Amino acid sequence: FFIQLLESVCEDKPSRKAEPSERTNTLALTDDLHLPVAVPEVPSSPRHEFPADWSLKTRLLFMSSQPFTWAEHLKAQEEAQGFTQHCRATETNLPQSVQEPKLSTELRCAFQQSLVYWLHPSLPWLQLFPRIGADRKIVGKAAPWSQDEALQQVLMSDWSVSFTSLYNLLKAKLCPYFYVCTYQFTILFRAAGLAGSDVITAVISPTTRGLREAMRNDGIEFSLPLVEESRTRKQKNSEENMENKVANSLKVGNGLEDGEEPAPSDDEDESFSWLEEMGVQDKVKKPDTISIKLRKEKHEVQVDHRPESLVLVKGTNTFTLLNFLINCKSLVAVAGPQAGLPPTLLSPVAFRGGTMQTLKARSINAKARVHSVYEDISSLEIVGPVMPHSLHALTVLLKAAQQGAFSAALYTHEPTAVFNAHLDAANPALNKETVCKDLTACGLHPKTLDQLSQCPTLGKSSIRFLEMKDYAYSWKS
Template sequence: MSDWSVSFTSLYNLLKAKLCPYFYVCTYQFTVLFRAAGLVGSDVITAVISPTTRGLREAMRNEGIEFSLPLVEECRTRKQKNSEVNLETEVANSLKVGNSMEDGEEPALSDDDDEGFSWLEEMGVQDKVKKPDAISIKLRKEKHEVQMDHKPESLALVKGTNTFTLLNFLINCKSLVAAAGPQTGLPPTLLSPVAFRGGTMQTLKARSINAKARVHLAYEDMFSLEIVGPVMPHSLHSLTMLLKSAQRGAFSAVLYTHEPTAVFNTGLDNASPALNKETIRKDLPTCGLHPKTLDQLSQCPTLGKSSIRFLEMKDYAYTWKS
């Protein structure tokens, strides 16, 4: 792991110096995407982790890593707005109670649970009623947090200087290496669009297929190109620019996404879509990406938890399905 730690630190330093736009840390349990300042509408370094578990999030908190759960907060905000609208339309407290009972919602646990059983003592039956202990109350409060484990909603977002703390946490985290299975003893895989210390260059496997397809009453030659491997975002954008020119603005592509990473298309909280493109080009001059690719990566994500599955261009205009 010492050589891997050196490679990981090298990549982070390149990212911090804006010589690397982004890189992935792929473990057997989760994937981390580090992005340089200026990408996805953020003016600081960001890191997104998916999927996460309650144990991982608790360990990060214990290490002092501040993070947010964008999808959970978005859902909470949406529910809060809906509840405010409902409160405005309700006319009586009795109707409020009736609606909550019909919805089957469990009453929220308050901090003064002990006071809730005081009336039992007054009746002298407190010994006959089983009172929930502190552990049961805590588990009940954390029920929702445990339920979202391994789901897209468990996406964690780390920003700014906390990404460096995350770096040290991942380097010292022994559970990153599998103790059993085909990946036993192997450190996490590092994927980057630029060279880094200890890295090796891997080419994507491509295979071309020629066939004839019936169009109306005649047969036309059809050409397809199959590309296998970890096709990173900059590679996909470069391919679309190449096909746009070579195919004269007419082509289609079917994309197969690594499902746990589709949630990386979620927009960041407090992102700034108005970041100056010229500033981004100036800050990332030698990262090796095409200026148009940088412009694309600098935009705020809009796909949410989904990803592009089908991409088609006709007359130099794009359409897609997610």
């Protein structure tokens, strides 16, 4: 069906805002809320859990026939309790259905807890996420470091300390994952036990041949899983086609005659041994090493800046990657609005030099047209860098507060959608109980941890639309 939000029925009533303007910097709902929103078709087989989505979201828009008044006007004590619960990684287990959500202090504190994330650097006048394609939003803003090399060195030194702190937390399984957002690419570091892998992994996207060459020169072992998957698939298809051709030729009696030489292979075409037999090997120019190397890497070069350029680094090589990134000069822009600005670090848990931030939330009531009939509909908008654990935590709260019925439009930061690809590091036989036990101190709720430990199943796409009916999920990617 189609939903058209016509007007806010409480536009002039401050009591309907999620947060009073004097206490919280909330963002108004964007104009596209008032345009027709096509609700995509969803799978016909609902499940009690949706797959892990490792992409970063810029915005979530939840809709429900039940009001979101419980998410409005949090008391100072509820805010403080929510922050405390986050810092202490307190588990909140709500009943299947909260009868009076607005009166549930436990629910409201858990809502505040789910909005918290950690950021470095912290420059309130700049939008530090997303970084790819952010020049237009940053241009014209004060950037005293852009022409001051000494200040740039101080910022990068501070950034290196924070980056190293996050990696050490990850290695100790006290941080489940974190993101490094540069102006050209994004990196997702995941602790051992997540995404079906039994070792630490780092995925980088998009990449270029120059970056990959620099990593190789630094001794970093990595793979291009999507390129290799494509190559394997083509090889398999080629073998199947060859088998079919042979079978058909035998069937019609066109097999090779006795003594007939088979057609030369590509490898044989590239052999130059016959030149020696003719005695002209020195007179014919043969491809040099560089030409052969470029030909072999042709397919790899073609994927630059595309999702297929995803790089996977595993195990101890992630530590080498850490040192490489700290010393990589191309990590920071040398010109333009982002010149001298260190990459953005995003984490679900506290780390050295990190600043506590909260996602911006606002609810609004409106009229919606459903099957030619206007009905009241409530919506809750969440804006900011929404990480996987926040998405899952929010859906758990809405499941209880909205009586198992809501829908959500998810806005993905597109360069990170490929993080949902199934990687060769995945180990389907990984013991879930062992994973949960090893990562109990990582700061995530056990249910969230269970979801994120699963092997990725969304491929190169991400969840765009999520719906819950009768406490069962369906989604569209």
